[in-house]
Amino acid sequence: MYSNKFRRLMLGLHCLKTTAVCGLAQRAAGRSGFGWTAVCKQRTLWLQRSACREIERRAVFRHNCVRSASHSTVDPDELRKFQSLANKWWDEQGEFAALHAMNDLRVPFIRDNLLNVHRARHPGKPLAGLKILDVGCGGGLLTEPLGRLGAKVLGIDPVENSIGTAQLHSSFDPDLCERVSYQVCTLEELSGGEDEGAGHFDAVVASEVVEHLADLETFAFCCCQVLKPGGSLFITTINKTNLSYVLGIVVAEQLLRIVPDGTHDWEKFVSPVDLERLLESHGFSVQSVKGMLYNPLSGAWSWTDSTAINYALHAVKLRKQAEDSSLHPEDHTIESSS
Secondary structure, three states, X not given: OHHHHHHHHHHHHHHHXXXXXXXXXXXXXXXXXXXXXXXXXXXXXXXXXXXXHHHHHHHHHHHHHHHHHHOOOOOHHHHHHHHOOHHHOOOOOOOOHHHHHXXXXXXXXXXXXXXXXXXXXXXXXXXXXXXXXXXXXXXXXXXXXXXXXXXXXXXXXXOHHHHHHHHHHHOOOHHHOOOEEEEEOOHHHHHOOOOOOOXXXXXXXXXXXXXXXXXXXXXXXXXXXXXXXXEEEEEEEEOOOHHHHHHHHHHHHHHOOOOOOOOOOHHHOOOHHHHHHHHHOOOEEEEEEEEEEEEOOOOEEEEEOOOOOEEEEEEEEOOOOHHHHHHOOOOOOOOOOO
Protein backbone atom coordinates (compact mmCIF):
# COMPACT_ATOMS: atom_id res chain seq x y z
CA MET A 1 0.00 0.00 0.00
CA TYR A 2 2.77 2.39 0.95
CA SER A 3 4.65 1.55 -2.24
CA ASN A 4 1.57 2.37 -4.36
CA LYS A 5 1.19 5.72 -2.60
CA PHE A 6 4.88 6.42 -3.13
CA ARG A 7 4.61 5.69 -6.85
CA ARG A 8 1.54 7.97 -7.19
CA LEU A 9 3.41 10.70 -5.29
CA MET A 10 6.46 10.45 -7.58
CA LEU A 11 4.26 10.42 -10.68
CA GLY A 12 2.49 13.56 -9.47
CA LEU A 13 5.78 15.33 -8.83
CA HIS A 14 7.02 14.34 -12.31
CA CYS A 15 3.90 15.70 -13.99
CA LEU A 16 4.14 18.88 -11.95
CA LYS A 17 7.80 19.29 -12.98
CA THR A 18 7.01 18.70 -16.68
CA THR A 19 4.15 21.19 -16.58
CA ALA A 20 6.36 23.78 -14.91
CA VAL A 21 9.15 23.32 -17.47
CA CYS A 22 6.74 23.55 -20.38
CA GLY A 23 5.17 26.64 -18.84
CA LEU A 24 8.56 28.30 -18.45
CA ALA A 25 9.49 27.43 -22.03
CA GLN A 26 6.22 28.78 -23.37
CA ARG A 27 6.55 31.99 -21.34
CA ALA A 28 10.13 32.41 -22.57
CA ALA A 29 9.00 31.85 -26.13
CA GLY A 30 6.21 34.34 -25.61
CA ARG A 31 8.62 36.97 -24.29
CA SER A 32 10.96 36.44 -27.25
CA GLY A 33 8.13 36.71 -29.72
CA PHE A 34 8.51 33.16 -31.07
CA GLY A 35 6.43 30.09 -30.42
CA TRP A 36 7.37 26.47 -30.93
CA THR A 37 5.22 26.37 -34.06
CA ALA A 38 7.04 29.38 -35.49
CA VAL A 39 10.43 27.79 -34.73
CA CYS A 40 9.41 24.58 -36.47
CA LYS A 41 8.10 26.51 -39.47
CA GLN A 42 11.34 28.49 -39.70
CA ARG A 43 13.45 25.35 -39.60
CA THR A 44 11.30 23.72 -42.28
CA LEU A 45 11.66 26.84 -44.45
CA TRP A 46 15.43 26.84 -43.92
CA LEU A 47 15.66 23.18 -44.97
CA GLN A 48 13.56 23.85 -48.06
CA ARG A 49 15.76 26.78 -49.04
CA SER A 50 18.91 24.70 -48.53
CA ALA A 51 17.47 21.96 -50.73
CA CYS A 52 16.56 24.52 -53.41
CA ARG A 53 20.08 25.98 -53.31
CA GLU A 54 21.59 22.52 -53.72
CA ILE A 55 19.28 21.73 -56.64
CA GLU A 56 20.18 25.06 -58.25
CA ARG A 57 23.90 24.45 -57.71
CA ARG A 58 23.69 21.04 -59.37
CA ALA A 59 21.64 22.46 -62.24
CA VAL A 60 24.23 25.19 -62.84
CA PHE A 61 27.01 22.61 -62.73
CA ARG A 62 25.20 20.46 -65.32
CA HIS A 63 24.64 23.59 -67.42
CA ASN A 64 28.37 24.34 -67.32
CA CYS A 65 29.20 20.80 -68.42
CA VAL A 66 26.72 21.04 -71.28
CA ARG A 67 28.06 24.49 -72.18
CA SER A 68 31.66 23.28 -72.41
CA ALA A 69 30.55 20.38 -74.57
CA SER A 70 28.15 22.25 -76.87
CA HIS A 71 29.98 25.59 -77.34
CA SER A 72 33.02 25.10 -79.54
CA THR A 73 36.02 27.39 -79.82
CA VAL A 74 36.87 25.88 -83.20
CA ASP A 75 36.06 27.74 -86.41
CA PRO A 76 35.83 25.23 -89.31
CA ASP A 77 37.26 27.80 -91.75
CA GLU A 78 40.30 28.32 -89.51
CA LEU A 79 40.66 24.56 -89.24
CA ARG A 80 40.91 24.21 -93.01
CA LYS A 81 43.52 26.98 -93.20
CA PHE A 82 45.87 25.26 -90.79
CA GLN A 83 45.26 21.82 -92.25
CA SER A 84 46.96 22.99 -95.44
CA LEU A 85 49.95 24.35 -93.47
CA ALA A 86 50.42 21.43 -91.06
CA ASN A 87 53.68 20.20 -92.60
CA LYS A 88 55.31 23.65 -92.67
CA TRP A 89 55.52 24.44 -88.97
CA TRP A 90 59.26 23.89 -88.61
CA ASP A 91 60.33 25.74 -91.74
CA GLU A 92 62.02 28.73 -90.08
CA GLN A 93 62.10 30.63 -93.38
CA GLY A 94 58.53 29.79 -94.37
CA GLU A 95 55.02 30.89 -93.42
CA PHE A 96 55.70 30.56 -89.69
CA ALA A 97 59.03 32.42 -89.62
CA ALA A 98 57.51 35.24 -87.56
CA LEU A 99 56.30 32.74 -84.94
CA HIS A 100 59.75 31.20 -84.67
CA ALA A 101 61.21 34.67 -84.12
CA MET A 102 58.51 35.49 -81.56
CA ASN A 103 59.99 32.88 -79.19
CA ASP A 104 62.69 35.44 -78.36
CA LEU A 105 59.99 37.45 -76.58
CA ARG A 106 57.24 35.08 -75.54
CA VAL A 107 59.39 32.37 -73.95
CA PRO A 108 61.14 34.79 -71.51
CA PHE A 109 57.78 36.54 -70.89
CA ILE A 110 56.22 33.25 -69.78
CA ARG A 111 59.29 32.09 -67.85
CA ASP A 112 59.85 35.31 -65.91
CA ASN A 113 56.20 35.79 -64.94
CA LEU A 114 55.93 32.19 -63.76
CA LEU A 115 59.07 32.58 -61.68
CA ASN A 116 57.52 35.65 -60.05
CA VAL A 117 54.50 33.57 -59.07
CA HIS A 118 56.33 30.34 -58.17
CA ARG A 119 59.32 31.09 -55.97
CA ALA A 120 60.99 27.66 -56.20
CA ARG A 121 64.31 27.71 -58.01
CA HIS A 122 65.63 24.87 -60.17
CA PRO A 123 69.03 25.75 -61.70
CA GLY A 124 69.13 24.84 -65.38
CA LYS A 125 65.43 23.91 -65.43
CA PRO A 126 63.67 27.00 -64.01
CA LEU A 127 60.14 25.72 -64.74
CA ALA A 128 60.65 22.23 -63.31
CA GLY A 129 57.63 20.99 -61.37
CA LEU A 130 55.13 23.10 -63.30
CA LYS A 131 52.41 21.77 -65.62
CA ILE A 132 51.64 23.93 -68.65
CA LEU A 133 48.90 23.60 -71.27
CA ASP A 134 49.74 24.98 -74.71
CA VAL A 135 46.41 25.65 -76.43
CA GLY A 136 46.50 25.63 -80.24
CA CYS A 137 50.07 24.41 -80.15
CA GLY A 138 50.33 23.78 -83.89
CA GLY A 139 53.61 22.03 -84.59
CA GLY A 140 54.97 22.65 -81.08
CA LEU A 141 56.98 25.81 -81.77
CA LEU A 142 56.34 27.10 -78.25
CA THR A 143 55.69 23.75 -76.57
CA GLU A 144 59.23 22.50 -77.01
CA PRO A 145 61.08 25.54 -75.58
CA LEU A 146 58.85 25.45 -72.48
CA GLY A 147 59.62 21.76 -72.07
CA ARG A 148 63.34 22.45 -72.30
CA LEU A 149 62.95 24.89 -69.40
CA GLY A 150 61.85 21.95 -67.26
CA ALA A 151 58.06 22.23 -67.37
CA LYS A 152 55.79 19.31 -68.15
CA VAL A 153 53.89 20.61 -71.17
CA LEU A 154 50.80 19.28 -72.92
CA GLY A 155 50.18 20.71 -76.37
CA ILE A 156 46.68 20.44 -77.80
CA ASP A 157 45.36 21.28 -81.26
CA PRO A 158 42.27 20.23 -83.23
CA VAL A 159 44.35 19.76 -86.41
CA GLU A 160 45.52 16.15 -86.39
CA ASN A 161 48.26 16.71 -88.98
CA SER A 162 49.75 19.53 -86.90
CA ILE A 163 49.91 17.28 -83.85
CA GLY A 164 51.55 14.61 -86.00
CA THR A 165 54.19 17.13 -87.06
CA ALA A 166 54.73 18.19 -83.44
CA GLN A 167 55.11 14.60 -82.22
CA LEU A 168 57.54 13.72 -84.98
CA HIS A 169 59.72 16.78 -84.35
CA SER A 170 59.88 16.29 -80.57
CA SER A 171 60.76 12.60 -80.99
CA PHE A 172 64.22 13.61 -82.22
CA ASP A 173 65.05 15.21 -78.86
CA PRO A 174 65.36 12.60 -76.04
CA ASP A 175 65.35 15.41 -73.48
CA LEU A 176 61.69 16.13 -74.33
CA CYS A 177 60.32 12.59 -74.18
CA GLU A 178 59.14 12.74 -70.58
CA ARG A 179 58.22 16.42 -70.47
CA VAL A 180 56.36 17.15 -73.72
CA SER A 181 53.21 15.39 -74.92
CA TYR A 182 50.54 16.18 -77.49
CA GLN A 183 46.86 15.51 -77.92
CA VAL A 184 44.38 16.05 -80.74
CA CYS A 185 41.49 17.83 -79.03
CA THR A 186 39.91 21.20 -78.30
CA LEU A 187 40.19 23.16 -75.06
CA GLU A 188 36.55 22.53 -74.19
CA GLU A 189 36.97 18.78 -74.68
CA LEU A 190 40.00 18.76 -72.41
CA SER A 191 38.31 20.84 -69.70
CA GLY A 192 35.48 18.30 -69.51
CA GLY A 193 37.82 15.30 -69.15
CA GLU A 194 38.81 13.52 -65.95
CA ASP A 195 42.54 12.90 -66.48
CA GLU A 196 43.53 16.43 -67.53
CA GLY A 197 40.41 18.20 -66.28
CA ALA A 198 39.59 20.94 -63.83
CA GLY A 199 42.35 22.52 -61.78
CA HIS A 200 45.16 20.51 -63.35
CA PHE A 201 47.56 23.11 -64.80
CA ASP A 202 49.80 25.77 -63.33
CA ALA A 203 49.67 27.76 -66.57
CA VAL A 204 47.77 27.94 -69.84
CA VAL A 205 49.42 29.43 -72.91
CA ALA A 206 47.45 30.61 -75.95
CA SER A 207 49.90 32.33 -78.27
CA GLU A 208 48.51 33.72 -81.54
CA VAL A 209 45.37 31.67 -80.99
CA VAL A 210 42.46 33.82 -79.74
CA GLU A 211 42.24 35.71 -83.06
CA HIS A 212 41.34 32.39 -84.72
CA LEU A 213 38.69 31.19 -82.25
CA ALA A 214 34.94 30.98 -82.80
CA ASP A 215 33.90 31.63 -79.18
CA LEU A 216 36.03 33.68 -76.78
CA GLU A 217 33.51 33.23 -73.96
CA THR A 218 33.97 29.47 -73.99
CA PHE A 219 37.73 29.91 -74.26
CA ALA A 220 37.89 32.09 -71.12
CA PHE A 221 35.54 29.81 -69.21
CA CYS A 222 37.52 26.65 -70.07
CA CYS A 223 40.86 28.29 -69.26
CA CYS A 224 39.53 29.05 -65.79
CA GLN A 225 38.32 25.47 -65.48
CA VAL A 226 41.63 23.77 -66.29
CA LEU A 227 43.82 26.13 -64.23
CA LYS A 228 44.69 25.67 -60.59
CA PRO A 229 43.71 28.57 -58.28
CA GLY A 230 46.51 31.09 -58.64
CA GLY A 231 47.45 29.65 -62.04
CA SER A 232 48.63 31.86 -64.91
CA LEU A 233 47.15 32.51 -68.34
CA PHE A 234 49.43 33.83 -71.10
CA ILE A 235 48.05 35.26 -74.34
CA THR A 236 49.70 36.89 -77.31
CA THR A 237 47.39 38.26 -79.97
CA ILE A 238 46.55 41.21 -82.23
CA ASN A 239 44.74 44.38 -81.21
CA LYS A 240 41.65 45.50 -83.12
CA THR A 241 42.70 48.88 -84.47
CA ASN A 242 42.90 50.56 -87.86
CA LEU A 243 46.68 50.25 -87.67
CA SER A 244 46.51 46.51 -87.02
CA TYR A 245 44.33 46.12 -90.10
CA VAL A 246 46.76 48.01 -92.31
CA LEU A 247 49.94 46.38 -91.00
CA GLY A 248 48.63 42.99 -89.91
CA ILE A 249 46.51 42.20 -92.96
CA VAL A 250 47.20 44.55 -95.87
CA VAL A 251 50.97 44.77 -95.43
CA ALA A 252 51.82 41.43 -93.74
CA GLU A 253 49.49 39.25 -95.80
CA GLN A 254 48.84 41.00 -99.10
CA LEU A 255 52.03 43.00 -99.75
CA LEU A 256 54.98 41.41 -97.95
CA ARG A 257 53.52 37.90 -97.74
CA ILE A 258 54.95 37.42 -94.25
CA VAL A 259 52.00 35.12 -93.57
CA PRO A 260 49.65 33.50 -96.12
CA ASP A 261 46.86 35.70 -97.47
CA GLY A 262 43.63 35.15 -95.52
CA THR A 263 45.36 33.98 -92.33
CA HIS A 264 43.64 36.62 -90.20
CA ASP A 265 40.14 38.04 -89.93
CA TRP A 266 40.18 41.58 -88.54
CA GLU A 267 36.70 41.11 -87.05
CA LYS A 268 38.15 38.48 -84.70
CA PHE A 269 40.90 40.74 -83.35
CA VAL A 270 40.34 41.85 -79.75
CA SER A 271 41.64 44.89 -77.89
CA PRO A 272 43.48 44.58 -74.56
CA VAL A 273 40.64 46.42 -72.82
CA ASP A 274 37.98 44.04 -74.11
CA LEU A 275 40.12 40.99 -73.44
CA GLU A 276 40.83 42.14 -69.90
CA ARG A 277 37.12 42.75 -69.30
CA LEU A 278 36.30 39.26 -70.59
CA LEU A 279 38.93 37.55 -68.45
CA GLU A 280 37.99 39.44 -65.29
CA SER A 281 34.36 38.37 -65.73
CA HIS A 282 35.60 34.76 -65.60
CA GLY A 283 37.63 35.00 -62.42
CA PHE A 284 40.99 36.32 -63.68
CA SER A 285 43.08 39.30 -62.66
CA VAL A 286 45.21 40.77 -65.46
CA GLN A 287 48.74 41.36 -64.19
CA SER A 288 50.48 42.89 -67.19
CA VAL A 289 49.98 43.87 -70.83
CA LYS A 290 52.97 44.61 -73.06
CA GLY A 291 53.11 45.82 -76.66
CA MET A 292 55.02 43.83 -79.27
CA LEU A 293 56.45 45.02 -82.58
CA TYR A 294 57.66 42.94 -85.54
CA ASN A 295 60.34 44.29 -87.88
CA PRO A 296 59.86 42.65 -91.30
CA LEU A 297 63.31 43.79 -92.44
CA SER A 298 65.26 42.16 -89.62
CA GLY A 299 62.68 39.46 -88.90
CA ALA A 300 62.93 40.23 -85.18
CA TRP A 301 60.42 41.11 -82.46
CA SER A 302 60.87 43.76 -79.78
CA TRP A 303 58.89 45.10 -76.84
CA THR A 304 57.19 48.46 -77.27
CA ASP A 305 55.04 50.79 -75.18
CA SER A 306 52.29 50.69 -77.81
CA THR A 307 49.74 47.87 -77.92
CA ALA A 308 48.22 49.18 -81.17
CA ILE A 309 49.24 46.08 -83.13
CA ASN A 310 50.48 43.05 -81.21
CA TYR A 311 50.50 42.55 -77.45
CA ALA A 312 51.21 39.97 -74.74
CA LEU A 313 49.02 39.55 -71.67
CA HIS A 314 49.52 37.76 -68.36
CA ALA A 315 46.54 37.04 -66.10
CA VAL A 316 46.16 35.03 -62.88
CA LYS A 317 43.16 32.99 -61.81
CA LEU A 318 41.92 34.43 -58.54
CA ARG A 319 41.94 31.94 -55.67
CA LYS A 320 38.85 33.29 -53.87
CA GLN A 321 36.67 33.92 -56.92
CA ALA A 322 37.69 30.79 -58.84
CA GLU A 323 34.84 28.63 -57.53
CA ASP A 324 32.21 31.31 -58.12
CA SER A 325 33.45 31.80 -61.67
CA SER A 326 33.23 28.09 -62.45
CA LEU A 327 29.77 27.65 -60.92
CA HIS A 328 28.12 30.84 -62.11
CA PRO A 329 29.41 31.81 -65.56
CA GLU A 330 27.53 34.64 -67.20
CA ASP A 331 27.14 35.48 -70.83
CA HIS A 332 29.11 38.55 -71.78
CA THR A 333 29.35 40.22 -75.16
CA ILE A 334 32.71 41.59 -76.24
CA GLU A 335 32.32 45.14 -77.42
CA SER A 336 35.22 45.62 -79.79
CA SER A 337 36.86 49.01 -80.00
CA SER A 338 39.10 50.38 -82.66
